[in-house]
Amino acid sequence: MTAGTDTAVVRRDGPGLGEAETNARLARSWATPPGLWGWLSTVDHKQVGRRYVVTAFTFFVLAGLLALAMRMQLAGPERTLLSPDRYNQIFTMHGTTMMFLFAVPMMEAFAIYLVPLMVGTRAIAFPRLNAFSYWVYLAGGIMLWVAFILNVGPDVGWFSYVPLAGPQYSPGKRVDFWAQMVTFTEVAALAVAVEIIVTVFKQRAPGMSLNRIPLFVWGQLVTSFMVVFAMPAVMVSSSMLIMDRLIGTHFFNPAEGGDALLWQHLFWFFGHPEVYIIFLPATGFVSSILPTFARRPIFGYTALVLALFATGFLGFGLWVHHMFATGLPHLGNSFYTAASMAIAIPSGIQIFCWIATLWDGRPRFATPLLFVIGFIVVFVLGGLSGIMLASVPLDSQVHDTYFVVAHFHYVLIGGAVFPLFGAFYYWFPKFTGRMLSERVGAWNFGLFFVGFNLAFFPMHILGLIGMPRRVYSYPAGVGWDELNLLATAGAVILAAGVATFVGNVWHSLKHGVSAGDNPWGAGTLEWATSSPPPSYNFTHIPVVTGQEPLWTLPQGLPAQGLPVVGGLRVDQRELLLTTVVDADPDLREPSPEPSIWPLLSALAVTALFIGSIFTPWAVVWGAIPLAVGLIGWFWPKSPPDTPEPVID
């Protein structure tokens, strides 16, 4: 059987088709068209993922700059750098941007880029939805920031308590932009969650049974389920808020049977899981980086998976710990104390497994591992302060003070940003084909670690000695001056750390050492393809025989030595679907071509959401272009393909 004569064979990958030929054909089938049009219509999960990373990082820097502005204002008592109005907008924008536009999307970004690679498939499930989610997210972020620049930025805090955020006490459009930003980002997050769940359930490479799924993928899977159950709460509540504000409903108006605490229940029913939505993917970074640099498979795989489940599950049962001061019945509160503290068990198990992996390994202290160690040092402290907050009496003192600010920066930056920087150093070679400088990396880590602790440790004490959060200034003589100055100095050092990172990326993009497929000698599938990966990810879908497929290869075989399956079409976008539990090959499904419709639909959604801030009728007339967009999106492009060639 020679290639060229038998079309039935050459249209599929397999022994009959040479590698070069296979790659060339796959490249043609999976290519994103060149030029601006291609850029706008791409559905390649790696391009979309990269966009998400860059956009989310931009928001991180912007929100970080706002943080610096706040720290300058608070460097000493009664400073007047920022007016109260500016300050209130700035801390709201800082918190909102960090949570909704940086942390969650950044974790999604890594999921979008890495999950398909790690499970060994050619594309993410529902790639057009994926492209759509990015555009919606981008539009929401731009809307919020443009509003802020035009001095209509929200000014009621990142959780917008009513009635302050209601129609009576926040007239104008500021809060409307906040509420719609929530809608934008949640639509995007929900879409990504569904894509990830389906990718993990149905597109794992043959042999990747449940007990061989990489921990990063488990983390993203549990996170996606949390998104599915948590985000609707904030969608519901922000819709109620906007209806109260715009069409006169009374959900939160006590004078008409509404209730201010309803908002808090709904918001925190989302808000608490939200923090684990940020944290669990980060544990996935840690569980990926540690084995690679400890040179040992992770200890306690099963325990770590169960810990993820336990955290995800418990995370829904403790939102009231944000409301201990609202005067709810104390007996109920004690339940939430116990539930909150119970999270220490799965978290503690994770910490133990990571340290044990390091203990039994032969660690190589490259930059990603430094950040992981920094993560443990910082996060555990933040977790322990969380245990303090979970106690009703202790919380009654430190709630809404800088102690809480300290807690959540320790867990957010410690628990998510440290691992994230580790992840940048770890996967940058995969994303770009070049290494980041290790020498600069050490500086990056050092500045970041020292700056971070200087900035945020003093805040614990500030809270205990009475400094409330969200104050634009404070009087002299209460004893808060020195510690605030220290915190500001720390923030400056921290910023220098971030700047070092930006510089490192800038330089390495052009001049970094070439990476090769697997520079760290890692074990998971994303390292089995070139760096950066081709549009189709893998020439052939690999067969997985262990938790770290590349480590279970017979000694000495390069990544290409993985066993593979053949028979997928190369002249068309086709994916292999496998069974949910055992990942046995089951189906070959087509994967969509690039399309401009996701962008157009996102624009229609944007017009609808923004329009509805100004008139409720926007929902009605905005639905028309949206419907057109969606029909265009799903309408099949060409008549059914010529029937598949028969296989002999």
Next chain:
Amino acid sequence: MEKAPHFVTDLAHLPTSAHGPRSATWWGTLGFILIEGTGFALAAAAYFYLMGQPETWPPGQAPPDWLWGTAQLILMLASLLPNLWTDRVAHQEDLRKVRVGLVVMSAVGLLTLVVRAFEFGALNCRWDDNAYGSIVWVLLGLHATHLVTDIGDTLVLTALMFTRHVEPRRYTDVTDNCVYWNFVVLAWVPLWGLLYVVPRLV
């Protein structure tokens, strides 16, 4: 230089479409059902929460009239029959019957929308009366949005089935659409109880 890859299986024999949990779209549909189901559950929880605030419920208004909501309930439950039938004939890939089923389901869908319009008229409250009115309108509106999107989907699918785009995967689209309609109907049962029965019980 180039090393021959180590092929272990040839998957060319695998089918290219399948119904139900074997296909990716089915899982996607299920994902969105979970999301929307959570939305319904939370809105219902908000209803009960608000019910705990004032002394009387509904506060000073009559509960929604029975007629249209109950007609809707009966209509929807009845629509399950043609829906399940459509699902079955789509599994059999019987184009003629699928067309019939889809046309019927489109008609039924449009009818539920008409009934829904009357339901809004018979609520005996406005959304801006008080919190009770607000939550009632939102619950009914939330469900109406699902009706609209599902019917839109059904209409487009019906149109598709009369074009040259019929191919095996279209039939799985039809079965997924049937799954979604089941969800919309099943979601209505507790909502109906909440809107029409609960205010008469308390």
Next chain:
Amino acid sequence: MSRALRIGSLGLALCLALPGCQGVQSALDPAGHQAGRIAGLWWLFLGVLAVVYLVVLAGLLIAASRPRRRGVLPNGPSFAREERIERRLTGGLTAWAVGTGAIILTLTGLSYAVDRDILGLTDKAELEIEVTAKQWWWQVKYNDPVPSRSFETANEIRLPVGVPVRIVLKSQDVIHSFWVPNLHGKTDLIPGRVNETTLVADREGRFRGQCAEFCGFQHANMALDVVAMPRDRFDAWRESQLSPAAAPADDLARQGQQVFLSAACVMCHTIHGTTAASRVGPDLTHVASRPSLAAGTLPYSKGNLAGWIADPQRIKPGNQMPITSLSPDQLQGVVAYLDSLK
């Protein structure tokens, strides 16, 4: 030793060395029963969790730096998991999880016990003060079963030492939070709801409280003074507050009173014994006897009073009191008058 820890202990040392922990607004300098119990609980939690933290750091340090059994293999990691080591580690993991469980159970129990103890005070209250939060100041009513013995003040609470006082918490507009750290933790004031807390001061002193829930523009300047005084002095103070405002003693003050009653002031403020009876702003009947002005924004002094009335928007931008244009003479008179309202 890790850097975080070093900074941590430095910070702690700093806190103990500075007057920091002994502040007028510090949870670690308790002057009341509840704050005392909470501070005790705090030190206990800190002790236990510091040990946990040290154990984690020690484990991490050892894991990172212990001598390795084998040299680094030239060719990648070792894939074989040694049964013996896995078993040992699994044992360790189990012990760790059980230990964690035991510690959190203990901490939950302790926390619950303290909570119960604090709540126990609720029934013992002998006095009732109703605090209504407004953007951005505190209206304070001393309720008495005899209506004529009730009176109102603002931004200031005086308490008799050793007497538990019930504080009824309401809000007129948005959510605020009532917090006097030296005495007790905070409780929110929520429109449409009535909350309660109890305060008891164990010793004399002046403490600072502050609104702890973000409530808009001037959340930062919504403080209050709490003065704990011996019972007899408290009773005397109480009597003095019950009396109507002093009549102006000299011409300047008399002229000031006229200005006050004819200018916009009268539309927002109450001064008992005069025709001023509006409740938009603080009751000024005894304004000159208060330690501070405008919810802790300025210490009370005649100069600050003049500054406030001349331009409240410069001192507390966005607050609900507008600028009233008064001539220098008028201003002088008003200040003289208000300053006489002891």
